[in-house]
Amino acid sequence: NRSSQVITCKAAVAWGPGKELVMEEVELSPPQPMEIRIKVVCTSLCRSDVTAWQSQLTPIFPRIFGHEASGIVESVGQGVTEFQEGDHVLTLFTGECMTCRHCLSTQSNMCQVLGLERRGVMHSDQKTRFSIKGEPVYHYCAVSSFSEFTVVHSGCAVKVRSDVPLDKLCLLSCGVAAGLGAAWKVADISKQSTVVIFGLGTVGLSVALGAKLRGASHIIGVDTNSDKFEKARLFGITDLINPTDHEEPIHQVIKRKTNGGADYAFECVGDTGTVTTALLSCCDGWGLTVTLGVPKVEPEVKAHYGLLLSGRTLKGSLIGGWKPKSDIPKLVDMYIRKEIPIDQFITHDLQFADINKAFELMIGGKCLRCVIHM
Numbered sequence: 001n002r003s004s005q006v007i008t009c010k011a012a013v014a015w016g017p018g019k020e021l022v023m024e025e026v027e028l029s030p031p032q033p034m035e036i037r038i039k040v041v042c043t044s045l046c047r048s049d050v051t052a053w054q055s056q057l058t059p060i061f062p063r064i065f066g067h068e069a070s071g072i073v074e075s076v077g078q079g080v081t082e083f084q085e086g087d088h089v090l091t092l093f094t095g096e097c098m099t100c101r102h103c104l105s106t107q108s109n110m111c112q113v114l115g116l117e118r119r120g121v122m123h124s125d126q127k128t129r130f131s132i133k134g135e136p137v138y139h140y141c142a143v144s145s146f147s148e149f150t151v152v153h154s155g156c157a158v159k160v161r162s163d164v165p166l167d168k169l170c171l172l173s174c175g176v177a178a179g180l181g182a183a184w185k186v187a188d189i190s191k192q193s194t195v196v197i198f199g200l201g202t203v204g205l206s207v208a209l210g211a212k213l214r215g216a217s218h219i220i221g222v223d224t225n226s227d228k229f230e231k232a233r234l235f236g237i238t239d240l241i242n243p244t245d246h247e248e249p250i251h252q253v254i255k256r257k258t259n260g261g262a263d264y265a266f267e268c269v270g271d272t273g274t275v276t277t278a279l280l281s282c283c284d285g286w287g288l289t290v291t292l293g294v295p296k297v298e299p300e301v302k303a304h305y306g307l308l309l310s311g312r313t314l315k316g317s318l319i320g321g322w323k324p325k326s327d328i329p330k331l332v333d334m335y336i337r338k339e340i341p342i343d344q345f346i347t348h349d350l351q352f353a354d355i356n357k358a359f360e361l362m363i364g365g366k367c368l369r370c371v372i373h374m
């Protein structure tokens with residue numbers, strides 16, 4: 001019975017902040033009660049993997065990063081009825097226990113039991129499932145997909161139909177789902193509205209796609225890297241701004257273009273200074289700023305209270321506000337119906353052995369999604 005055995009497999013292990021990943025043979029425990037062990041099929045690199053890998057603030061090493069992944073269930077732990085061996089799944093960096101106050105509310109996806117895990121261990125027992133020669137190797141977001149196999153809580157995976165290519169679907173595990181959800185669910189963008197998006201990576205362009213599909217009339221994209229502009233047009237961005245080309249503060253440029261400020265602003269850079277700029281760029285009365293990015297340095301948001309007195313709203317989001325177990329399968333169906341072009345976000349396909357290349361491309365701003373094939 002495989003579900004009771006330790007296996008060994010290859011994993012890309014980070015030994016320290018910013019240190020190149022090393023392919024190691026790791027031991028992986030069997031799935032514990034209510035957990036599943038997954039054969040990872042594809043995993044794409046998200047900017048927040050890089051941010052956490054580089055961060056000197058809370059070094060948790062050795063560690064296996066990766067949280068945007070698709071795979072096939074290899075074995076299930078005691079008590080698991082939702083999954084069977086062979087099921088196709090996407091991993092969830094924030095899970096759903098289905099019974100806590102947040103899971104029961106229609107207004108939240110912030111599960112109190114299986115929410116974002118930041119200490120590098122599993123939710124249920126604060127331990128790791130990975131080791132090297134008996135020494136613990138830590139998890140990331142309780143997913144750790146930069147490994148041929150991984151163990152996740154059954155609440156941190158969602159079953160998906162098996163007739164869809166897993167190398168495309170993995171993008172719905174984080175980036176693309178986050179952007180679409182921010183546009184459709186969190187902001188609920190209305191027709192003919194004006195939208196400004198800061199940061200034109202996968203997340204920002206997913207917001208643009210969502211805005212375009214909602215019939216926004218004016219979608220402004222802002223990025224300091226003009227190399228991103230060509231691709232951005234494909235996703236519906238109508239107007240592109242590089243702040244380094246302007247002497248005046250960028251929110252003034254946006255206010256001028258939008259007759260007093262955008263209806264919606266989205267922060268997809270992961271910079272709290274940009275959150276302030278986004279708030280300044282949306283209009284009085286109903287202007288809504290949604291944050292999606294994960295700050296890399298300064299965690300505090302600064303804003304003059306006048307921005308709120310004037311009626312603006314600042315709203316945060318995690319994975320686009322989706323309830324992942326119920327909502328992600330709907331996005332999969334939309335992909336099948338060709339309503340969301342996930343493939344267009346994939347700029348590179350790489351073999352697992354070349355995973356460090358994906359980090360280089362992401363840091364150099366030279367990719368949208370690099371899909372890593374295990």
Ligand code: CXF
Pocket residue numbers: 046048049093116141174294318
């Ligand atoms: C992130 C969200 C914020 C904390 C780290 C993980 N998820 C997706 O990129």
Ligand code: ZN
Pocket residue numbers: 046047048049067068174175
């Ligand atoms: Zn992510």
